[in-house]
Amino acid sequence: DVKVTQSSRYLVKRTGEKVFLECVQDMDHENMFWYRQDPGLGLRLIYFSYDVKMKEKGDIPEGYSVSREKKERFSLILESASTNQTSMYLCASSFAGLDEQYFGPGTRLTVT
Amino acid sequence: RKEVEQDPGPFNVPEGATVAFNCTYSNSASQSFFWYRQDCRKEPKLLMSVYSSGNEDGRFTAQLNRASQYISLLIRDSKLSDSATYLCVVSVDSSYKLIFGSGTRLLVRP
Numbered sequence: 484d485v486k487v488t489q490s491s492r493y494l495v496k497r498t499g500e501k502v503f504l505e506c507v508q509d510m511d512h513e514n515m516f517w518y519r520q521d522p523g524l525g526l527r528l529i530y531f532s533y534d535v536k537m538k539e540k541g542d543i544p545e546g547y548s549v550s551r552e553k554k555e556r557f558s559l560i561l562e563s564a565s566t567n568q569t570s571m572y573l574c575a576s577s578f579a580g581l582d583e584q585y586f587g588p589g590t591r592l593t594v595t
Numbered sequence: 596r597k598e599v600e601q602d603p604g605p606f607n608v609p610e611g612a613t614v615a616f617n618c619t620y621s622n623s624a625s626q627s628f629f630w631y632r633q634d635c636r637k638e639p640k641l642l643m644s645v646y647s648s649g650n651e652d653g654r655f656t657a658q659l660n661r662a663s664q665y666i667s668l669l670i671r672d673s674k675l676s677d678s679a680t681y682l683c684v685v686s687v688d689s690s691y692k693l694i695f696g697s698g699t700r701l702l703v704r705p
Contacts, residue, residue, distance in 0.1 A: 518695075523603070526639070531691055573639075580691065583629075584641070584693065586639050587638060589638055
């Protein structure tokens with residue numbers, strides 16, 4: 484079974500804090516993705532990576548950065564958290580191209 | 596206009612009913628289409644891919660209409676366990692990017 488794990492299920496941070504969200508997959512997948520999900524807006528792609536040390540901006544990259552130093556790990560970084568970054572963050576991975584994406588359980592981040 | 600549009604519902608149907616959802620997409624260059632299912636407070640999971648010729652998986656049938664740029668999902672003999680949000684997903688040309696609709700919520704009542 485493919486397993487995608489995320490470091491926290493719930494996180495509360497203060498405005499201005501630096502926040503790290505970690506994602507690990509155990510299936511040797513090439514591609515990894517970070518989304519945020521908000522009511523009425525669906526899932527929106529923040530960043531994705533198709534190889535180690537490679538990254539591409541998604542639709543809403545502003546205020547975020549990512550790191551992929553190892554194939555199995557993809558980190559999302561909020562350099563200075565703001566209240567409008569309060570959301571559900573979902574990590575996903577896929578083998579290649581447009582293969583099925585497998586999602587982690589999500590991290591609900593609240594920025595106060 | 597959103598790239599992928601779905602009726603948010605909820606669709607409230609009795610067990611055993613047949614229910615259909617439609618989804619429209621705006622990018623005529625889209626090549627790949629999927630339905631994902633998301634249970635309450637859970638992550639999305641692939642339900643089925645949608646092929647040009649249409650495809651069926653048990654009680655679920657998906658169809659694609661390229662001319663009108665919509666895809667559909669038909670669920671026959673609804674079960675209580677079908678209650679979930681169904682996400683329409685469309686590729687962006689041949690890139691790795693998928694565009695997710697905001698979902699259609701289905702409630703199946705006893």
